[in-house]
Amino acid sequence: MSVNPNVAEVASLLSEPSRAMILTSLMDGRFHTASELAYMAAIKPQTASFHLSKLVKGNLVTVEKHGRYRYYQLASREVACILESFLTISKPPEVRSLKQSSQTIALRNARTCYDHLAGRLGVALTESMVNLGYLRKGEKEFEVTSNGERFFQDFGLELADLRKERRSFSRVCLDWSERHHHLAGALGQAITSHLFELNWISRKPLSRAVTITDKGQKELKRYFNLSI
Amino acid sequence: MSVNPNVAEVASLLSEPSRAMILTSLMDGRFHTASELAYMAAIKPQTASFHLSKLVKGNLVTVEKHGRYRYYQLASREVACILESFLTISKPPEVRSLKQSSQTIALRNARTCYDHLAGRLGVALTESMVNLGYLRKGEKEFEVTSNGERFFQDFGLELADLRKERRSFSRVCLDWSERHHHLAGALGQAITSHLFELNWISRKPLSRAVTITDKGQKELKRYFNLSI
DNA sequence: TGGATAGTTCAACTATAATCGAAATATGGA
């Protein structure tokens, strides 16, 4: 047989190290300019431009032109999802430099996975919410308990609005570094952006790594009984 | 940043057309010998051997040696799952020959997706079960109704045993050709293998395409109100 | 208007990886 939708074509877009780096850089769910991405992938702008046009043609990435900048972004949540699923079957890379290893540690500690929290922080926060009886873990979704309903309300989240969104409400997402599950979906996203708003966590520049602020240390302990 | 588990390495295994063909051939969930796979990918045995050893090293495929044959198989259900998710974001391939187009039609009509039914038949059968009130469609899982419990019991399936399996019981799987959902998981697998046992469907040689037998035509109409 | 910055296109070079013939190895059966 030779019938085969072009897996190879899509895969070859991910198979080139520079492109893979660009894509994983975009996993933070934010826009990035061409030069930013070139810098992150450690390649010249021409090369990045070459790769980015391939990624756009292949529908993995979208562009928006604003003035002289081009803002690149992952084309869809599906693409992010496939990338994350790739990470779960990939082995961790060999460490080549001290800088790289400290970056790896930062990523393992806490990072955004497209639009929600992952890494040790993501997993620990999810576990806390389960232990405190706010969430119950299911096969593919977390269930919000009645205690949870009250808690999230007090915490400042409008669950009813979140449930209206077309995407999954409280997806279970597999974490490549922790090999555990964490909370994704509309609820995962809402909690994460709320933590940014409250300034309990903040982004590291040029990375999807996240750090916990001093305020965050205190408040996460108080609200989620969490000490990292 | 340059922290990145090797997405590229795994992806490059899928990015080569011959290897992609080998992998999609293995999507039927069965064992295949090296020469069979060489034939299916339309390459010489040496070349297939070269690719297969790469796939084994990359943990996408496993081998078992029996006498002078080597039996190759997808390494895990996860790998099959990732391949299928690739198909959903890939565009269908251009048709290059009459033979290929008739094979494409056969695949679109009915095929196995690792261990359960997909294609028009898979989608239609799933829809029938929903329409007859045996299943209710959820976000990530189908739910078996009380009518469904009775029906599957009568049909010869022991649901209690299926639920004990570690994997998902009734997963929703996205169909690349129909762009619809069909039933996967332990229940999807059990129904499919039961249909093979009953000889309502049979496999086409050297392909994951499936045909409905004459008996199957009649019985699928009777049991599932299905006419294809 | 002109200089600085963001990004792309082009052409040439280079490196890598798929392919296949030839030969080697392993197994089964007569």
Place this chain on the structure above:
DNA sequence: TCCATATTTCGATTATAGTTGAACTATCCA
């Protein structure tokens, strides 16, 4: 023991794809 079959290893060839310098376009700002 000898031959056929299944598969792998080796070496040479070929094709393709990433990289970069140089030149070009577009936009911003003074």
